[in-house]
Amino acid sequence: MSVERRLRICLVASSRYPIREPFAGGLESLTHALATELGRRGHRVTLFAAPGSDPALDVEELPVPAFHPSPAARRDVNAPSERWMAEHHAYLGLMLGLARDGHERYDVVHNNSLHHLPVAMAPALRAPILTTLHTPPVPWLESAVLLSPGSSVFAAVSRSMSAAWDHAVPSTPVLNGVDVARWRPGPGGGPAVWSGRIVREKAPHEAIDAARLAGVPLVLAGPVADEAYFAAEIGPRLGPDVVHVGHLDHRALRRLLGRASVALVTPAWDEPYGLVAAEAMACGTPVAAYDRGALPEILGEGTGALAAAGDVPDLARAILEAQRCDRALVRRHAERHCSLSRMVDDYERLYLALVDQDVAA
Structure with missing residues:
Protein backbone atom coordinates (compact mmCIF):
# COMPACT_ATOMS: atom_id res chain seq x y z
CA MET A 1 0.00 0.00 0.00
CA VAL A 178 5.89 -11.68 9.98
CA ASP A 179 8.66 -10.20 7.87
CA VAL A 180 8.90 -12.79 5.09
CA ALA A 181 12.06 -11.07 3.83
CA ARG A 182 13.79 -12.13 7.06
CA TRP A 183 11.99 -15.42 7.80
CA ARG A 184 13.37 -17.25 4.75
CA PRO A 185 12.68 -20.82 3.62
CA GLY A 186 15.06 -23.53 4.74
CA PRO A 187 15.79 -27.08 3.60
CA GLY A 188 13.69 -28.90 6.19
CA GLY A 189 14.25 -32.57 6.88
CA GLY A 190 15.29 -32.12 10.51
CA PRO A 191 13.51 -32.72 13.82
CA ALA A 192 10.17 -31.25 14.79
CA VAL A 193 10.33 -27.86 16.55
CA TRP A 194 8.14 -26.35 19.25
CA SER A 195 8.85 -22.67 20.02
CA GLY A 196 7.40 -20.18 22.48
CA ARG A 197 7.23 -19.36 26.16
CA ILE A 198 7.37 -22.55 28.19
CA VAL A 199 4.21 -22.24 30.25
CA ARG A 200 1.34 -24.59 31.03
CA GLU A 201 -1.20 -22.80 28.81
CA LYS A 202 0.96 -23.51 25.74
CA ALA A 203 1.24 -27.23 26.66
CA PRO A 204 4.69 -28.12 25.30
CA HIS A 205 4.54 -31.33 27.35
CA GLU A 206 1.78 -32.51 25.00
CA ALA A 207 4.00 -31.67 22.02
CA ILE A 208 6.71 -33.90 23.55
CA ASP A 209 4.28 -36.76 24.08
CA ALA A 210 2.88 -36.49 20.55
CA ALA A 211 6.33 -36.30 18.92
CA ARG A 212 7.43 -39.43 20.81
CA LEU A 213 4.26 -41.22 19.79
CA ALA A 214 4.96 -40.26 16.16
CA GLY A 215 8.61 -41.34 16.48
CA VAL A 216 9.87 -37.86 15.56
CA PRO A 217 12.68 -36.12 17.52
CA LEU A 218 11.74 -32.71 18.93
CA VAL A 219 13.57 -29.49 19.76
CA LEU A 220 11.98 -27.08 22.25
CA ALA A 221 13.02 -23.42 21.96
CA GLY A 222 11.89 -20.67 24.29
CA PRO A 223 12.22 -19.04 27.69
CA VAL A 224 11.13 -20.91 30.79
CA ALA A 225 8.44 -18.58 32.13
CA ASP A 226 7.08 -21.08 34.67
CA GLU A 227 9.87 -22.84 36.55
CA ALA A 228 7.50 -25.09 38.52
CA TYR A 229 5.78 -26.28 35.35
CA PHE A 230 9.14 -26.91 33.65
CA ALA A 231 10.37 -28.93 36.63
CA ALA A 232 7.18 -30.99 36.84
CA GLU A 233 6.30 -31.57 33.18
CA ILE A 234 9.19 -30.71 30.86
CA GLY A 235 12.46 -31.60 32.58
CA PRO A 236 11.46 -35.23 33.26
CA ARG A 237 10.44 -35.66 29.61
CA LEU A 238 13.76 -34.46 28.11
CA GLY A 239 16.14 -37.02 26.66
CA PRO A 240 18.17 -37.90 23.56
CA ASP A 241 15.11 -37.43 21.33
CA VAL A 242 13.77 -34.26 23.02
CA VAL A 243 16.05 -31.32 23.84
CA HIS A 244 15.50 -27.78 25.10
CA VAL A 245 17.86 -25.27 23.46
CA GLY A 246 16.82 -22.24 25.53
CA HIS A 247 15.71 -18.74 24.60
CA LEU A 248 16.87 -17.98 21.04
CA ASP A 249 17.10 -14.71 19.16
CA HIS A 250 15.35 -14.54 15.80
CA ARG A 251 18.43 -15.38 13.76
CA ALA A 252 18.96 -18.65 15.60
CA LEU A 253 15.24 -19.41 15.62
CA ARG A 254 15.02 -18.86 11.85
CA ARG A 255 17.84 -21.35 11.29
CA LEU A 256 16.16 -23.87 13.57
CA LEU A 257 12.74 -23.54 11.93
CA GLY A 258 14.22 -23.62 8.43
CA ARG A 259 15.81 -27.02 9.16
CA ALA A 260 12.71 -28.43 10.89
CA SER A 261 10.49 -31.00 9.23
CA VAL A 262 7.41 -29.74 11.08
CA ALA A 263 6.50 -27.10 13.68
CA LEU A 264 4.20 -27.97 16.58
CA VAL A 265 1.70 -25.50 18.08
CA THR A 266 -0.18 -26.88 21.10
CA PRO A 267 -2.22 -24.21 22.93
CA ALA A 268 -4.31 -25.26 25.92
CA TRP A 269 -6.41 -22.11 25.37
CA ASP A 270 -7.96 -20.35 22.39
CA GLU A 271 -4.80 -18.99 20.77
CA PRO A 272 -5.54 -15.37 19.67
CA TYR A 273 -3.31 -15.71 16.60
CA GLY A 274 -0.29 -18.01 16.80
CA LEU A 275 2.70 -16.06 15.53
CA VAL A 276 4.95 -19.11 15.81
CA ALA A 277 2.86 -20.83 13.11
CA ALA A 278 3.32 -17.88 10.74
CA GLU A 279 7.08 -17.81 11.45
CA ALA A 280 7.37 -21.52 10.68
CA MET A 281 5.39 -21.30 7.44
CA ALA A 282 7.49 -18.35 6.27
CA CYS A 283 10.45 -20.73 6.63
CA GLY A 284 8.61 -23.26 4.47
CA THR A 285 7.97 -25.50 7.47
CA PRO A 286 4.51 -27.08 7.72
CA VAL A 287 2.59 -26.90 10.99
CA ALA A 288 0.88 -29.53 13.12
CA ALA A 289 -1.42 -27.70 15.53
CA TYR A 290 -4.41 -28.03 17.77
CA ASP A 291 -7.66 -26.86 16.20
CA ARG A 292 -8.16 -23.92 18.60
CA GLY A 293 -8.60 -20.17 18.39
CA ALA A 294 -7.18 -18.56 15.26
CA LEU A 295 -5.00 -21.46 14.12
CA PRO A 296 -7.56 -22.70 11.56
CA GLU A 297 -7.50 -19.17 10.06
CA ILE A 298 -3.72 -19.17 9.71
CA LEU A 299 -3.18 -22.60 8.21
CA GLY A 300 -4.22 -23.00 4.59
CA GLU A 301 -4.81 -26.13 2.55
CA GLY A 302 -1.58 -28.07 2.19
CA THR A 303 0.32 -26.06 4.84
CA GLY A 304 -0.02 -28.51 7.72
CA ALA A 305 -2.55 -30.50 9.70
CA LEU A 306 -4.94 -29.75 12.56
CA ALA A 307 -5.64 -32.09 15.48
CA ALA A 308 -8.46 -32.11 17.98
CA ALA A 309 -7.56 -29.85 20.92
CA GLY A 310 -5.79 -31.73 23.69
CA ASP A 311 -5.79 -35.02 21.76
CA VAL A 312 -2.17 -36.22 21.83
CA PRO A 313 -2.65 -39.29 19.59
CA ASP A 314 -4.42 -37.11 17.01
CA LEU A 315 -1.56 -34.62 17.18
CA ALA A 316 0.89 -37.46 16.50
CA ARG A 317 -1.17 -38.28 13.40
CA ALA A 318 -1.08 -34.58 12.38
CA ILE A 319 2.73 -34.48 12.74
CA LEU A 320 3.18 -37.29 10.24
CA GLU A 321 0.61 -35.78 7.87
CA ALA A 322 2.16 -32.30 8.03
CA GLN A 323 5.64 -33.64 7.27
CA ARG A 324 4.41 -34.66 3.81
CA CYS A 325 3.41 -31.08 2.83
CA ASP A 326 5.11 -29.28 -0.05
CA ARG A 327 7.46 -26.73 1.56
CA ALA A 328 7.30 -24.39 -1.46
CA LEU A 329 3.50 -24.26 -1.17
CA VAL A 330 3.78 -23.56 2.56
CA ARG A 331 6.13 -20.64 1.88
CA ARG A 332 3.83 -19.19 -0.81
CA HIS A 333 0.90 -19.29 1.60
CA ALA A 334 2.93 -17.35 4.18
CA GLU A 335 3.93 -14.74 1.60
CA ARG A 336 0.31 -14.15 0.58
CA HIS A 337 -1.48 -14.38 3.92
CA CYS A 338 0.98 -14.01 6.81
Missing part, protein backbone atom coordinates in the same frame (compact mmCIF):
# COMPACT_ATOMS: atom_id res chain seq x y z
CA SER A 2 1.32 3.44 -0.89
CA VAL A 3 0.48 6.15 1.63
CA GLU A 4 1.24 9.70 0.56
CA ARG A 5 0.77 11.14 4.04
CA ARG A 6 3.38 10.45 6.66
CA LEU A 7 1.80 10.16 10.08
CA ARG A 8 3.05 10.86 13.59
CA ILE A 9 2.18 7.65 15.42
CA CYS A 10 2.27 7.00 19.15
CA LEU A 11 2.67 3.24 19.60
CA VAL A 12 1.95 2.03 23.14
CA ALA A 13 3.59 -1.27 24.09
CA SER A 14 3.88 -3.41 27.19
CA SER A 15 5.59 -2.00 30.27
CA ARG A 16 6.45 -5.49 31.51
CA TYR A 17 8.89 -6.77 28.89
CA PRO A 18 11.37 -4.79 26.78
CA ILE A 19 10.78 -4.63 23.03
CA ARG A 20 14.08 -6.23 22.02
CA GLU A 21 15.56 -9.59 21.11
CA PRO A 22 15.36 -12.22 22.36
CA PHE A 23 11.68 -11.37 22.64
CA ALA A 24 9.71 -12.42 25.70
CA GLY A 25 6.82 -13.47 23.48
CA GLY A 26 4.86 -12.91 20.31
CA LEU A 27 3.41 -9.57 21.43
CA GLU A 28 6.86 -8.06 21.90
CA SER A 29 8.12 -9.48 18.59
CA LEU A 30 5.07 -8.18 16.75
CA THR A 31 5.37 -4.70 18.28
CA HIS A 32 9.01 -4.47 17.22
CA ALA A 33 8.18 -5.53 13.66
CA LEU A 34 5.27 -3.07 13.44
CA ALA A 35 7.34 -0.12 14.71
CA THR A 36 10.21 -0.99 12.36
CA GLU A 37 8.04 -1.34 9.25
CA LEU A 38 6.06 1.84 9.96
CA GLY A 39 9.35 3.72 10.31
CA ARG A 40 10.67 2.18 7.11
CA ARG A 41 7.59 3.53 5.32
CA GLY A 42 8.36 7.05 6.47
CA HIS A 43 6.00 7.43 9.41
CA ARG A 44 7.36 9.02 12.58
CA VAL A 45 6.81 6.41 15.27
CA THR A 46 7.32 7.00 18.98
CA LEU A 47 7.25 3.74 20.91
CA PHE A 48 6.30 3.86 24.59
CA ALA A 49 7.76 0.65 25.99
CA ALA A 50 9.54 -0.96 28.93
CA PRO A 51 13.05 0.14 29.87
CA GLY A 52 15.74 -1.74 27.97
CA SER A 53 13.88 -1.76 24.64
CA ASP A 54 15.78 -1.69 21.35
CA PRO A 55 17.61 1.67 21.03
CA ALA A 56 17.30 1.43 17.23
CA LEU A 57 13.65 2.38 17.73
CA ASP A 58 12.49 5.82 18.86
CA VAL A 59 11.62 4.70 22.38
CA GLU A 60 10.24 6.68 25.28
CA GLU A 61 10.48 4.49 28.35
CA LEU A 62 7.44 3.58 30.36
CA PRO A 63 9.10 3.81 33.75
CA VAL A 64 7.88 1.22 36.21
CA PRO A 65 9.08 2.70 39.51
CA ALA A 66 9.53 0.54 42.55
CA PHE A 67 6.48 0.92 44.78
CA HIS A 68 6.70 0.22 48.50
CA PRO A 69 3.31 0.49 50.22
CA SER A 70 3.12 1.63 53.77
CA PRO A 71 2.67 -0.93 56.54
CA ALA A 72 -0.95 0.18 56.81
CA ALA A 73 -1.57 -0.43 53.09
CA ARG A 74 0.11 -3.84 53.23
CA ARG A 75 -2.38 -4.93 55.87
CA ASP A 76 -5.22 -4.60 53.34
CA VAL A 77 -6.12 -8.17 52.40
CA ASN A 78 -7.40 -6.97 49.01
CA ALA A 79 -4.29 -4.93 48.17
CA PRO A 80 -2.98 -5.49 44.61
CA SER A 81 0.62 -6.54 44.08
CA GLU A 82 3.42 -3.98 44.03
CA ARG A 83 4.05 -4.80 40.34
CA TRP A 84 0.39 -4.13 39.53
CA MET A 85 0.57 -0.74 41.23
CA ALA A 86 3.83 0.19 39.49
CA GLU A 87 2.43 -0.67 36.05
CA HIS A 88 -0.76 1.22 36.87
CA HIS A 89 1.25 4.36 37.62
CA ALA A 90 3.38 3.95 34.48
CA TYR A 91 0.31 3.88 32.21
CA LEU A 92 -1.46 6.55 34.25
CA GLY A 93 1.48 8.91 33.70
CA LEU A 94 1.52 8.12 29.98
CA MET A 95 -2.20 8.71 29.51
CA LEU A 96 -2.20 11.95 31.52
CA GLY A 97 0.62 13.23 29.32
CA LEU A 98 -1.25 12.25 26.14
CA ALA A 99 -4.41 13.91 27.45
CA ARG A 100 -2.44 17.12 27.99
CA ASP A 101 -0.78 17.54 24.63
CA GLY A 102 -0.85 14.26 22.72
CA HIS A 103 -2.96 15.80 19.94
CA GLU A 104 -0.15 18.30 19.28
CA ARG A 105 2.51 15.58 19.05
CA TYR A 106 0.69 12.70 17.33
CA ASP A 107 -1.85 12.16 14.57
CA VAL A 108 -2.95 8.81 15.99
CA VAL A 109 -2.35 6.68 19.08
CA HIS A 110 -2.11 2.91 18.59
CA ASN A 111 -2.51 1.02 21.86
CA ASN A 112 -0.74 -2.31 21.47
CA SER A 113 -0.61 -3.10 25.19
CA LEU A 114 -2.76 -5.37 27.36
CA HIS A 115 -3.31 -2.72 30.04
CA HIS A 116 -6.75 -1.32 30.85
CA LEU A 117 -5.85 2.36 31.30
CA PRO A 118 -5.21 3.24 27.62
CA VAL A 119 -8.75 2.01 26.93
CA ALA A 120 -10.43 3.44 30.03
CA MET A 121 -8.82 6.86 29.59
CA ALA A 122 -9.33 7.12 25.82
CA PRO A 123 -12.13 9.74 26.25
CA ALA A 124 -9.55 12.12 27.77
CA LEU A 125 -7.48 12.18 24.56
CA ARG A 126 -8.06 14.55 21.67
CA ALA A 127 -5.95 12.41 19.33
CA PRO A 128 -7.81 9.40 17.86
CA ILE A 129 -6.90 6.06 19.43
CA LEU A 130 -6.84 2.56 17.98
CA THR A 131 -6.60 -0.43 20.33
CA THR A 132 -5.60 -3.89 19.11
CA LEU A 133 -7.19 -6.79 21.00
CA HIS A 134 -4.46 -9.40 21.50
CA THR A 135 -6.21 -11.61 24.03
CA PRO A 136 -9.63 -13.12 24.69
CA PRO A 137 -11.85 -11.06 27.00
CA VAL A 138 -10.35 -10.53 30.45
CA PRO A 139 -12.12 -8.63 33.24
CA TRP A 140 -9.84 -5.57 33.38
CA LEU A 141 -9.99 -4.94 29.63
CA GLU A 142 -13.67 -5.74 29.27
CA SER A 143 -14.58 -3.34 32.07
CA ALA A 144 -12.49 -0.58 30.46
CA VAL A 145 -14.22 -1.15 27.10
CA LEU A 146 -17.65 -0.90 28.72
CA LEU A 147 -16.62 2.17 30.73
CA SER A 148 -15.78 4.25 27.66
CA PRO A 149 -17.96 3.14 24.71
CA GLY A 150 -17.20 4.79 21.40
CA SER A 151 -14.03 6.53 22.53
CA SER A 152 -11.61 4.03 20.96
CA VAL A 153 -11.66 2.11 17.71
CA PHE A 154 -10.70 -1.56 17.96
CA ALA A 155 -8.84 -4.05 15.82
CA ALA A 156 -8.44 -7.74 16.66
CA VAL A 157 -5.55 -10.01 15.71
CA SER A 158 -7.85 -12.59 14.12
CA ARG A 159 -11.46 -13.20 13.18
CA SER A 160 -11.59 -15.57 16.14
CA MET A 161 -10.60 -12.77 18.53
CA SER A 162 -13.03 -10.36 16.91
CA ALA A 163 -15.86 -12.85 17.46
CA ALA A 164 -14.77 -13.44 21.07
CA TRP A 165 -15.07 -9.70 21.80
CA ASP A 166 -18.23 -9.12 19.76
CA HIS A 167 -20.48 -9.08 22.84
CA ALA A 168 -18.57 -6.07 24.20
CA VAL A 169 -17.24 -4.13 21.21
CA PRO A 170 -17.03 -4.37 17.42
CA SER A 171 -13.52 -4.78 16.01
CA THR A 172 -11.83 -5.03 12.63
CA PRO A 173 -9.78 -8.21 12.18
CA VAL A 174 -6.16 -7.40 11.26
CA LEU A 175 -4.28 -10.66 11.20
CA ASN A 176 -0.74 -10.51 12.50
CA GLY A 177 2.19 -10.86 10.13
CA SER A 339 3.26 -11.15 5.77
CA LEU A 340 4.19 -8.09 7.80
CA SER A 341 3.61 -5.95 4.72
CA ARG A 342 -0.03 -7.06 4.46
CA MET A 343 -0.58 -6.41 8.18
CA VAL A 344 0.90 -2.91 8.06
CA ASP A 345 -1.16 -2.10 4.94
CA ASP A 346 -4.26 -2.93 6.97
CA TYR A 347 -3.15 -0.78 9.90
CA GLU A 348 -2.32 2.16 7.63
CA ARG A 349 -5.87 2.05 6.28
CA LEU A 350 -7.25 2.15 9.82
CA TYR A 351 -4.92 5.01 10.84
CA LEU A 352 -5.90 7.13 7.83
CA ALA A 353 -9.61 6.49 8.37
CA LEU A 354 -9.25 7.62 11.99
CA VAL A 355 -7.24 10.73 11.11
CA ASP A 356 -9.67 11.74 8.35
CA GLN A 357 -12.64 11.16 10.67
CA ASP A 358 -10.96 13.28 13.36
CA VAL A 359 -10.29 16.12 10.92
CA ALA A 360 -13.89 16.02 9.67
CA ALA A 361 -15.18 16.23 13.24
